Structure formats: structure tokens, C-alpha cells
Amino acid sequence: MDSSEFSWKLKDHPKLPKGKTVGLIVLDGWGEANPDQYNCIHVAQTPAMDSLKQGAPDRWRLVRAHGKAVGLPTEDDMGNSEVGHNALGAGRIYVQGAKLVDLALASGKIFEGEGFKYIKESFKTGTLHLIGLLSDGGVHSRIDQLLLLLKGASEHGAKRIRVHILTDGRDVLDGSSIGFVETLEEELAHLHEKGVDAQVASGGGRMYVTMDRYENDWDVVKRGWYAQVLGEAPYKFKNAIEAVKKLREETNANDQYLPPFVIVDENGKHVGPIEDGDAVVTFNFRADRMVMIAKVLEYEDFDKFDRVRFPKIRYAGMLQYDGELKLPSHYLVSPPDIERTSGEYLVHNGVRTFACSETVKFGHVTFFWNGNRSGYFNPEMEEYVEIPSDSGITFNVKPKMKALEIAEKARDAILSGKFHQVRVNLPNSDMVGHTGDIEVTIVACKAADDGVKMILEAIEQVGGIYVVTADHGNAEDMVKRDKSGKPLLDKNGNIQILTSHTL
Ligand SMILES: O=C(O)[C@@H](CO)OP(=O)(O)O
Ligand SMILES: [Mn+2]
Numbered sequence: 001m002d003s004s005e006f007s008w009k010l011k012d013h014p015k016l017p018k019g020k021t022v023g024l025i026v027l028d029g030w031g032e033a034n035p036d037q038y039n040c041i042h043v044a045q046t047p048a049m050d051s052l053k054q055g056a057p058d059r060w061r062l063v064r065a066h067g068k069a070v071g072l073p074t075e076d077d078m079g080n081s082e083v084g085h086n087a088l089g090a091g092r093i094y095v096q097g098a099k100l101v102d103l104a105l106a107s108g109k110i111f112e113g114e115g116f117k118y119i120k121e122s123f124k125t126g127t128l129h130l131i132g133l134l135s136d137g138g139v140h141s142r143i144d145q146l147l148l149l150l151k152g153a154s155e156h157g158a159k160r161i162r163v164h165i166l167t168d169g170r171d172v173l174d175g176s177s178i179g180f181v182e183t184l185e186e187e188l189a190h191l192h193e194k195g196v197d198a199q200v201a202s203g204g205g206r207m208y209v210t211m212d213r214y215e216n217d218w219d220v221v222k223r224g225w226y227a228q229v230l231g232e233a234p235y236k237f238k239n240a241i242e243a244v245k246k247l248r249e250e251t252n253a254n255d256q257y258l259p260p261f262v263i264v265d266e267n268g269k270h271v272g273p274i275e276d277g278d279a280v281v282t283f284n285f286r287a288d289r290m291v292m293i294a295k296v297l298e299y300e301d302f303d304k305f306d307r308v309r310f311p312k313i314r315y316a317g318m319l320q321y322d323g324e325l326k327l328p329s330h331y332l333v334s335p336p337d338i339e340r341t342s343g344e345y346l347v348h349n350g351v352r353t354f355a356c357s358e359t360v361k362f363g364h365v366t367f368f369w370n371g372n373r374s375g376y377f378n379p380e381m382e383e384y385v386e387i388p389s390d391s392g393i394t395f396n397v398k399p400k401m402k403a404l405e406i407a408e409k410a411r412d413a414i415l416s417g418k419f420h421q422v423r424v425n426l427p428n429s430d431m432v433g434h435t436g437d438i439e440v441t442i443v444a445c446k447a448a449d450d451g452v453k454m455i456l457e458a459i460e461q462v463g464g465i466y467v468v469t470a471d472h473g474n475a476e477d478m479v480k481r482d483k484s485g486k487p488l489l490d491k492n493g494n495i496q497i498l499t500s501h502t503l
């Protein structure tokens with residue numbers, strides 16, 4: 001479109017009346033699957049959602065929230081919050097970070113871009129550090145991309161490389177971290193044969209080390225800083241395979257929550273703290289869980305914890321994670337240019353918006369919704385309310401989370417008459433589904449349904465309109481299955497719990 005033709009003005013809807021309040025509910029991780037005992041949404045009492053499905057079948061639609069339908073590379077890619085909320089908020093499908101990184105690696109353009117040139121300056125005398133999630137989950141990162149980055153960086157002059165791994169178990173099966181570390185170690189051994197000094201230097205589980213989001217718990221990021229930058233951690237090992245195996249056995253932690261560890265040499269010295277003159281790349285493409293570490297690595301002024309030492313490094317993200325903050329300022333691949341999102345249209349058309357969730361999902365209905373931009377388009381027209389999440393717990397301990405509080409805020413916003421769009425994210429089915437705790441996930445689904453009920457009642461009271469949807473699946477299937485749909489068993493005869501999202 002020629003920019004002179006462009007107008008923010010929206011036409012009236014052909015059918016829906018003007019001036020009605022719209023309640024928009026995103027049930028995080030609420031999908032459709034065959035009804036059996038591992039489908040927590042089916043097992044849970046969910047009268048509000050059932051009444052929608054049964055009471056208005058002509059208005060009930062299944063939507064595709066995975067694969068190419070939401071801009072992911074392949075049909076095997078499960079949906080996730082970032083792509084789900086980006087698509088909902090923008091009303092359009094963008095080729096997402098995962099795919100953009102694939103393309104940049106395949107064409108080799110990643111190594112010609114500004115970001116790579118910037119970090120390359122450090123290769124002569126400094127070390128290249130790569131920090132990120134080690135799995136093939138494809139939600140935040142992919143190990144094949146890391147391996148290509150390692151290879152390409154060494155071909156472009158990196159002589160000393162240190163990898164700081166974050167184990168997954170959330171987008172992939174718990175326990176699979178060992179295999180991913182083995183694969184990484186093989187590639188590092190190849191590099192070694194070619195004369196590159198490449199090793200794993202530190203690690204920890206993604207939910208306990210580094211990958212917090214929306215500033216829920218800075219201690220998570222601090223643990224990572226100590227291990228990665230300062231070289232200090234409660235556990236020390238000679239190699240990463242041993243580290244992951246022993247920590248799983250000895251601390252009983254799962255992959256998501258492994259405690260931080262560092263790799264040390266024969267003299268007990270850390271093999272790779274981050275020093276002045278080094279280069280650092282965070283290799284996750286997804287934004288939310290990289291914003292906090294990007295701030296710590298980049299911001300001169302920083303007061304969330306004592307960094308002890310703030311090395312002068314060249315830092316680049318795989319992508320730029322926050323388009324508003326322009327964070328980080330250097331990146332290897334340009335993020336999808338998500339523009340003219342629905343939120344921006346609304347403020348230009350005099351529609352007042354209220355958005356709410358609890359901390360762990362707050363950015364989903366604000367930051368992701370607005371195309372990975374933090375902040376308001378117009379604070380006079382919008383109000384965003386964050387309900388503080390519990391921190392330092394896994395959510396199977398409190399499966400109701402803040403669903404009730406979110407619903408109450410939404411109800412009050414609807415009844416106040418001040419807003420024409422009230423949007424929320426109810427996190428329960430997703431956050432508790434990720435713990436793999438089936439019994440408790442059932443409680444979580446019920447809690448989300450209670451939230452839906454309260455919001456719909458408020459909408460009915462004001463004669464409004466509602467949309468209830470989801471960003472991807474999770475709680476509707478809690479077990480890994482074979483192709484025919486039969487649950488898979490592990491070597492002890494137990495079912496293999498599925499902690500991840502679904503297709
Ligand atoms: O917790 C997360 O980071 C992802 C799973 O990796 O879940 P969601 O996309 O629902 O936020
Ligand atoms: Mn989600």
C-alpha cells in the first residue's frame with residue numbers, strides 16, 4: 001500500500017453493533033484433543049467452556065495455532081505464546097523468529113550482517129560466549145541453529161568459544177537434556193580437531209537460571225550472571241555431560257530446574273568466565289525470556305542486583321528482543337517487523353482498552369499482543385494491569401494461580417463502562433500443564449473456567465460481546481504418544497509425561 005493511502009480509520013463492522021464492550025479472553029495452553037484421562041481439560045469440570053461449545057456450536061471454531069498457520073517453519077512446530085499472541089494481536093501471520101534465523105543461516109547472510117560484524121571484532125583476542133536454551137523444542141531456540149552458529153563463527157575467525165547452556169525439559173521431554181549435551185559435545189570435539197578451543201563453560205535449568213520473564217524474579221537471572229560471567233556456582237564439574245547426569249540424580253531436580261553449575265579444569269579453575277574484550281551472543285530467537293538477560297548484559301545503569309563486575313563486552317542477541325527499547329542494540333537477525341497491530345488501530349479509533357494478566361503472562365496481552373513492544377501506544381486510551389505472580393514456586397503448588405484476581409479485574413473494568421475492549425490471559429492450563437502434574441493440571445483448568453464464567457457474566461450484564469480463544473494447546477494432552485495415539489511408556493513402564501505445548 002502507498003503510504004499516502006494509508007489510514008488508521010476503521011470501517012464499521014457489517015454486523016456487530018458499535019459501542020459495545022468486547023471481552024477478549026485468551027486461555028493459555030487450552031487445546032482440543034481426544035477425550036481421555038490424559039486430557040485435563042476434558043477431565044476437569046469446565047461448565048463455562050462446555051456451555052459455549054454446546055450452547056452455541058455455530059459460533060465455536062477450531063483454530064490452527066501451530067506450524068505454518070502461525071508463521072513457524074514446519075507443521076511439526078508446536079504453537080507457543082509468542083507466535084500465538086503476535087498473531088492474535090496483529091490479526092496477521094508473520095514469518096517468525098525461528099524461520100528468519102533458519103533463512104539467515106541457510107543463506108549465510110547471518111555472518112555478513114551488522115550484528116555478526118560487530119561481535120567479530122572481538123574474535124582476535126577475546127572469547128565468543130554463546131548463551132541459550134539447549135534443545136530442539138523450537139519455541140525459544142533450536143540446537144541445530146546453535147550448531148550452525150558454532151560452525152560459522154569458527155569459520156569466520158572465532159578461536160576460543162564458550163557455551164553456556166540452559167537445559168530445557170519444558171518444550172521437550174524431561175531428561176532429554178543429556179542427549180542434547182552429548183550432541184553439543186560432539187560438535188565441540190569436531191571444532192577442537194580443527195584447532196578451535198571450544199567448550200561448555202556453565203549451565204543450569206531454564207526456569208531456575210537466566211530465563212525468567214517480565215521481571216517476575218531477578219534471582220533467576222542473577223544465578224545465571226554468577227555462573228556465566230563471574231564463573232561462580234554451587235556446583236562444579238569437569239564436563240557438562242557429567243554435570244547434567246549427576247545433578248539430575250543427586251539433587252533430584254528436573255531439566256527445567258537444574259541448579260547452576262560451572263565447568264572447571266584440572267586445577268579447579270572455571271574454564272570460561274566472561275571477561276573484558278569478549279563477545280557474547282544470546283542465541284534464543286524468542287523475546288520474552290531474553291529481555292532480562294539482555295538488560296543485564298547491555299545496560300550500564302542497572303540496579304536489580306549487584307553484578308560485582310561489569311565486563312566490557314560486545315553483545316548481540318540472535319534477534320532484537322524489544323522493538324520499543326531497541327534491546328539489545330546489536331543482533332544477528334532482524335526480528336519480524338510486526339506493525340499496525342490491533343492495539344494501535346484501537347487507540348487511533350477512540351476505542352479504550354484494558355489489558356490484564358498476572359506477571360508470568362502479563363507481557364503476553366501487552367508486549368506480544370503489540371508486536372513485541374513494551375509500553376502503551378497511548379496511555380490516555382489504554383490501561384494495563386499486572387497482578388503480581390507468585391515467584392520461586394512451580395505452579396503445581398498453586399494451580400489456581402491468580403485466575404480469580406484477573407477475572408475480578410476484568411469484571412470491574414467491564415462494569416466500569418470505561419473500556420470498550422477488555423482483554424486478559426488466563427495462564428493456568430499452560431503454566432500448570434508445563435509441570436507435568438496431571439492431577440493438579442485438572443484443578444488448574446477448572447480455575448481458568450471459573451475465570452471465564454466471571455468475565456462472561458459481566459459481559460452479559462452490560463450487553464457486550466465476547467471472544468474466548470487460546471494461543472496454543474498444552475493441558476489437553478499430557479502424555480507422549482506413538483503415531484496411533486497410544487501413550488508411550490518409559491523403560492520402567494511409566495507413561496512418558498508431556499510437559500510441552502502440543503499441535
Ligand atoms: O514458558 C515458556 O516460555 C513457553 C514454553 O517454553 O510457554 P508459553 O509459550 O506458553 O509462554
Ligand atoms: Mn502460551
Ligand SMILES: [Mn+2]
Nearest residue numbers: 029430431434
Ligand atoms: Mn507455555
